[in-house]
Amino acid sequence: MSDRFDIAIVGAGVVGCAIARELSRYALRTVLIEARSDLGDGVSKGNSAVLSTGADTPFGTLECRLVARGHQRYLAEAPAMGLPVMPIGSLTVAWNETERERLEAMHKETVAAGFHSGQLVGADEIYRRVPHLSPGAVSAIWEPEEGIVDPFSTPYAYALDAVTNGVEFRSTCPVERAERRDGAWHLHTPKGEVVADTVINCGGLAGARIDAMAGYTDFVMRPRRGQFIVFDKSARPLLDVVLKPVPAPTYRGILMTPTVFGNILVGPTSEEIEDPDDWRVTREGLDTLVAAARKMLPRLLEHEVTATYCGIRPGTERPEYRIIPRPSDRWLTVGGIRSTGLSASLGIAEHVAGIVVGEMTKGERKLETTAVRVPSLAAGGDRPWLNGGADDAAYREIICHCEGITVGEVRDALASPLPPQSLKALKRRTRVMFGRCQGFFCGARVQALFDRLSKERPQ
Numbered sequence: 001m002s003d004r005f006d007i008a009i010v011g012a013g014v015v016g017c018a019i020a021r022e023l024s025r026y027a028l029r030t031v032l033i034e035a036r037s038d039l040g041d042g043v044s045k046g047n048s049a050v051l052s053t054g055a056d057t058p059f060g061t062l063e064c065r066l067v068a069r070g071h072q073r074y075l076a077e078a079p080a081m082g083l084p085v086m087p088i089g090s091l092t093v094a095w096n097e098t099e100r101e102r103l104e105a106m107h108k109e110t111v112a113a114g115f116h117s118g119q120l121v122g123a124d125e126i127y128r129r130v131p132h133l134s135p136g137a138v139s140a141i142w143e144p145e146e147g148i149v150d151p152f153s154t155p156y157a158y159a160l161d162a163v164t165n166g167v168e169f170r171s172t173c174p175v176e177r178a179e180r181r182d183g184a185w186h187l188h189t190p191k192g193e194v195v196a197d198t199v200i201n202c203g204g205l206a207g208a209r210i211d212a213m214a215g216y217t218d219f220v221m222r223p224r225r226g227q228f229i230v231f232d233k234s235a236r237p238l239l240d241v242v243l244k245p246v247p248a249p250t251y252r253g254i255l256m257t258p259t260v261f262g263n264i265l266v267g268p269t270s271e272e273i274e275d276p277d278d279w280r281v282t283r284e285g286l287d288t289l290v291a292a293a294r295k296m297l298p299r300l301l302e303h304e305v306t307a308t309y310c311g312i313r314p315g316t317e318r319p320e321y322r323i324i325p326r327p328s329d330r331w332l333t334v335g336g337i338r339s340t341g342l343s344a345s346l347g348i349a350e351h352v353a354g355i356v357v358g359e360m361t362k363g364e365r366k367l368e369t370t371a372v373r374v375p376s377l378a379a380g381g382d383r384p385w386l387n388g389g390a391d392d393a394a395y396r397e398i399i400c401h402c403e404g405i406t407v408g409e410v411r412d413a414l415a416s417p418l419p420p421q422s423l424k425a426l427k428r429r430t431r432v433m434f435g436r437c438q439g440f441f442c443g444a445r446v447q448a449l450f451d452r453l454s455k456e457r458p459q
């Protein structure tokens with residue numbers, strides 16, 4: 001198989017998928033290539049799912065600008081794609097006089113940088129918003145514009161939009177070698193060669209390795225693991241804001257936050273690791289998280305733990321994003337998107353499209369595009385049986401009782417133009433097996449249904 005494209009995007013994480021969606025607005029032949037069987041299965045599957053405003057990123061940097069723009073665009077565009085956004089706000093809490101001084105300085109710097117929504121608040125307001133917080137909080141920054149989002153459906157919605165509007169998606173297609181000849185990049189994969197005039201490397205943790213295939217060695221990866229504990233939905237009434245400590249210069253600290261699915265999340269830790277594939281949750285990491293919960297919100301520990309997981313930040317030797325255009329070579333690196341890529345995704349996509357379409361290739365903006373909508377997986381979201389689907393027997397048969405997911409929703413996920421290729425991917429598309437029992441009761445039935453529907457699907 002050998003095809004020629006205008007643009008090849010390598011890596012279908014939230015960043016690559018957002019860029020694919022953005023470029024689908026242009027009359028360009030674009031392919032999105034992913035090593036794994038599903039999109040969003042790398043760094044993008046394990047984060048805190050907080051939609052940052054940019055006010056907690058280093059001011060004056062590209063990251064700060066792109067997070068702020070991404071936040072603005074996400075609020076404007078996500079609802080039409082069916083993506084839930086819950087603008088619950090955040091409290092960054094100071095526990096002593098030193099932290100209070102640091103917080104006041106942070107607030108001044110934030111306002112000077114043009115972020116005006118945050119307010120300094122005292123103990124009364126803190127405890128009004130979080131009555132179960134441990135005693136001793138002295139002041140906080142209340143940021144009403146920060147929110148929480150669905151980290152799994154976001155790359156899916158972007159990719160579905162991209163594919164619906166003409167982008168080709170190739171999964172299980174790792175790029176193993178890249179060479180420039182005859183005025184084009186030849187990307188070698190086990191499924192054949194992909195030829196493209198321009199390459200955008202969105203390889204996440206493999207970013208430096210993919211750059212090296214083309215002869216570029218501008219940065220080295222310094223992966224940083226972050227572990228999390230997911231508490232049961234019974235804990236949700238304890239917290240209705242994102243709760244943060246005063247950040248250290250290089251680490252934002254362990255936060256506590258509701259998820260859009262109705263759980264409470266505690267994390268992440270921050271650990272330098274050698275192996276970018278070391279997705280282990282460790283005893284030490286969990287002890288750190290439990291200690292943080294005990295210090296700030298001890299009643300959380302009265303609730304069951306639903307799951308633990310970890311994410312790995314694709315950090316580099318420098319703190320900033322490594323977005324490196326090489327217009328004459330037609331290679332653009334979008335690397336080092338460490339801690340804010342979900343929030344910044346639509347900002348990064350716009351920025352990258354500006355570079356690619358302006359400096360690397362020519363593409364007319366399309367006059368019309370087709371809108372897409374993904375199912376809402378948020379707690380209290382608009383489910384099919386609430387929405388005129390009650391006549392469909394498959395929407396009346398629950399397969400995952402913890403999350404209340406029906407056979408019909410699994411069937412719909414598998415009928416998507418981008419169907420899940422594994423049980424793990426199906427979980428991210430539907431939330432099946434993501435609940436309290438983690439698939440203990442429903443796992444075998446879900447697997448059988450997945451296998452049957454996958455076989456029946458036209459290839």
Ligand SMILES: Cc1cc2nc3c(=O)[nH]c(=O)nc-3n(C[C@H](O)[C@H](O)[C@H](O)COP(=O)(O)OP(=O)(O)OC[C@H]3O[C@@H](n4cnc5c(N)ncnc54)[C@H](O)[C@@H]3O)c2cc1C
Pocket residue numbers: 010011012013014015016033034035036039040041042043044045046047048049050051052173174175176202203204205206210225226227268310311312313314337338339340341342343344
């Ligand atoms: C602990 C933690 C907490 C976070 N919290 C937040 C948060 O609250 N808010 C926020 O905005 N951001 C947060 N982030 C950051 C966010 O998750 C990342 O910035 C974002 O997911 C990075 O996406 P990506 O597309 O660059 O990388 P990835 O999602 O890793 O995508 C890269 C893709 O490239 C593929 N790939 C690799 N090699 C190849 C190859 N050779 N050929 C083809 N494909 C290849 C991979 O399989 C992968 O799918 C957090 C991150 C972590 C780790």
